[in-house]
Amino acid sequence: MGGLAVAAGIGSALLTTVGSPVWGVVLAVLFGLLALAATAFGLFAVRRSPPQLINAVTLGRATVRPVDDWVHFCRERPVRVWSVLWLTLTGLGSGVLLGLAMPGVLGASGGLWWLFLFVPLLALCFVPVGAGMLQLVLDRKNTSFGRIPVGLTLSRHGVARYLVAGVRWVPWETISGVEAQIHSRVSIRRIGGAEPLEFTAGVFEQDAVLVYCAVRFYIEHPELRKELSTIVAQRRFESWDRALSLR
Numbered sequence: 001m002g003g004l005a006v007a008a009g010i011g012s013a014l015l016t017t018v019g020s021p022v023w024g025v026v027l028a029v030l031f032g033l034l035a036l037a038a039t040a041f042g043l044f045a046v047r048r049s050p051p052q053l054i055n056a057v058t059l060g061r062a063t064v065r066p067v068d069d070w071v072h073f074c075r076e077r078p079v080r081v082w083s084v085l086w087l088t089l090t091g092l093g094s095g096v097l098l099g100l101a102m103p104g105v106l107g108a109s110g111g112l113w114w115l116f117l118f119v120p121l122l123a124l125c126f127v128p129v130g131a132g133m134l135q136l137v138l139d140r141k142n143t144s145f146g147r148i149p150v151g152l153t154l155s156r157h158g159v160a161r162y163l164v165a166g167v168r169w170v171p172w173e174t175i176s177g178v179e180a181q182i183h184s185r186v187s188i189r190r191i192g193g194a195e196p197l198e199f200t201a202g203v204f205e206q207d208a209v210l211v212y213c214a215v216r217f218y219i220e221h222p223e224l225r226k227e228l229s230t231i232v233a234q235r236r237f238e239s240w241d242r243a244l245s246l247r
Contacts, residue, residue, distance in 0.1 A: 048207040050241040051154070051214070053234040059149055059162055067169070068155035070229040072237060074204045074211055075151040091129035095122060152199060154214060156229045159188060161199055170197045172225055178216050184208040188215065207244045210237065 052073045056066035059073065153160045158171040170188060177189045184202030201208035214237060218225050227233045 048210070048241065048244070049205050050210070050234070050237040051206055053229075053231065056153070056155070059153070060167075067157045068229045071153040071155040071160070072214075072228065072233060073149070073151055073153050074206045075149060076203050077205050088129050088132045091125040091127065091132075095125035151204065152211065154218065154228060154233075156225055159197065159215065161197060168197055172218065172222065175219055178212070178219055180212050184212075186212050186215065207241065210240050210244055213240065 054073050056071045151162050161168040174190050176191045186201045188197040201211040
């Protein structure tokens, strides 16, 4: 009975949308907002993990010897199928609802003015669909054979940002400080006029607070950098991760 009631409610909403510009806009916007909220909730609900202590050779193509043999690797989160599905449904569902209301737009008085609202909304529906498809393409490139892993490493001699295009290496001695910005954006400032290393800590499988605190901790405690690339620092990260999981 519950399933029939839901189906009846959806059918009633669709019938109400047909020929009604106002309800078409309202239902399309509500559907899009709910779908995006579900996607965002799922992204923030991902279980975090501490950085991985791995051999640095596995992050490259073994053509150049890494500065440190072992590094603490913060890996970017892989794309999840359900998040791509939600993004696709957000765009397609909102577009369908707007499309059902189009006959009413064309037949109503002043329909031309309604089109000025509907056309931008329909174009906006392609944004989440495109975002979902782009995630799949980038994930395939980042995880396919022969590609370097994407993420951030902390090691005894510095910080490195691994991207598809290559590696950005910043020695500890050239770092003057670190600051956190909005949306988990972290900026590692460098001595002199060197370009800072900027990245979004929230895209990693590790807690954004842990990533920021790890970088800041070893900037402020140079005497402890010798424990990096060893199990001592790894246990420190794991203890931080356990403490953050209790928040």
